[in-house]
Amino acid sequence: MNLVDKYRELTDLATNLSVANLQVREQDNVLYVDGTAKSAEDKESLWNAYGKLDPDFRSADVVMNIAVVEGTTTDYTVVSGDSLSKIGKAHGVSWQTIYEANKDVIKNPDLIQAGWKLKIPTA
Template sequence: MTTKAKYQEVLDLGEALNIKDGNVTEENGVLKVKGMAKTQYEKNRLWDKIKEIGGDKPTDIMANITVEDESIYAKHTVKSGETLGKIAKHYYGNASKYQAIFKANTDVLKNPDLIHPGQELVIPNL
């Protein structure tokens, strides 16, 4: 199996995330991946996939992923049935961090208990 084939799921995720300026080369059994993610959350998703496949310190892949907008962690479009707590749990692993999301979106949200499908929320860096 080539290194590129081994990490195909990472490349597929990069395409799904619309990573900009993507470049993939393979040299001496090492896959070199380069590109720009929209947010830190997308960069983290790519690194999580790399580590899932290659372990915590893979030696057969080198990734240089930059972030286009470092002022936020992510952007999120509210789906039916979601709460700020569920969204906070998804991005931060802790539902009680919902207040940070509320504070970052007071231009859109007037009450943390009232969010609606289709609203675009900023997920702030903590």
């Protein structure tokens, strides 16, 4: 089985997610998947699909170069009682998306403080 067939589910998902400039090529027993996803969630979905096909990423036969379209963000000030999950739910994005967009501010996603200014990517 060639790599294109082995990872068909991954490449089909990329197509279904409308990854822009999608390029899939096999070279030297490695499958290269390049393109630009519409959101961090789409990129995360691709990595999750890859993780299901190669759970421990041991095959080392895929290189994914998926960029994310720079979208607009909303500024949000953390208030007492907030969590990334709560903020994400209110804005229609995952807590992981908020964390990725604010790694310069958030060192531990389980510990956020009132008064912090966060960028919330639009869904």
